[in-house]
Amino acid sequence: MLRKATLTDAPHLARPAEDTFRDAFGALNAAHNMDAHCRTYFAEHIQAAEIAAHDHDTLLVERDATLVGFAQVRWGVAPRYVDDPSSGEIRRLYVSRAFHGAGVAQALMRACIDLIAQRGARCAWLGVWEHNPRAIAFYRKHAFVEVGEHIFQLGDDPQRDLIMVRSLV
Ligand SMILES: CC(C)(COP(=O)(O)OP(=O)(O)OC[C@H]1O[C@@H](n2cnc3c(N)ncnc32)[C@H](O)[C@@H]1OP(=O)(O)O)[C@@H](O)C(=O)NCCC(=O)NCCS
Numbered sequence: 001m002l003r004k005a006t007l008t009d010a011p012h013l014a015r016p017a018e019d020t021f022r023d024a025f026g027a028l029n030a031a032h033n034m035d036a037h038c039r040t041y042f043a044e045h046i047q048a049a050e051i052a053a054h055d056h057d058t059l060l061v062e063r064d065a066t067l068v069g070f071a072q073v074r075w076g077v078a079p080r081y082v083d084d085p086s087s088g089e090i091r092r093l094y095v096s097r098a099f100h101g102a103g104v105a106q107a108l109m110r111a112c113i114d115l116i117a118q119r120g121a122r123c124a125w126l127g128v129w130e131h132n133p134r135a136i137a138f139y140r141k142h143a144f145v146e147v148g149e150h151i152f153q154l155g156d157d158p159q160r161d162l163i164m165v166r167s168l169v
Pocket of ligand 1: 129132
């Protein structure tokens with residue numbers, strides 16, 4: 001089941017969001033940077049604030065009442081490479097490892113694109129770590145193309161993210 005998150009989901013999102021992030025990136029990064037990032041971004045009150053925020057939409061996919069994937073769309077923060085002030089950012093798209101390749105990510109991507117298109121945006125954009133080949137392949141498969149780069153600060157490590165854009169017109 002795919003649905004929009006509500007405030008009551010915050011306690012149930014915080015732990016799986018952190019676990020998925022650690023599972024994806026923990027082996028490739030210093031522990032103190034992973035810890036700093038998780039403290040800053042995945043605490044329950046932060047999930048609650050993001051779910052409540054007008055410039056965010058959080059989407060959840062559940063199977064047998066267990067969260068297996070989530071995504072977040074955010075508005076209003078496009079980098080200079082994205083020539084559309086109304087564009088939407090796919091800020092997060094995370095699927096539990098057991099469900100990679102199972103269509104969960106596709107469903108989340110479709111829902112994110114629908115949300116962004118419904119707001120009248122001409123494009124969707126995202127940032128993806130240059131050392132995340134699976135995600136880059138997934139986004140290319142979904143018609144995103146690289147247009148630039150920016151720094152994603154993971155703790156004290158400034159990482160290079162590729163900026164990818166998909167036209168919606
Ligand atoms: C990124 C993510 C959402 C994609 O979902 P998914 O279900 O794994 O995606 P898919 O299997 O449909 O597509 C991945 C593609 O990458 C390919 N791939 C897998 N490993 C790869 C690698 N090392 N290098 C290049 N391509 C790779 C797969 O073969 C597949 O392509 P195909 O369908 O043409 O065979 C999911 O892997 C995930 O949650 N990863 C961890 C969190 C993450 O990195 N999120 C993105 C942050 S920006």
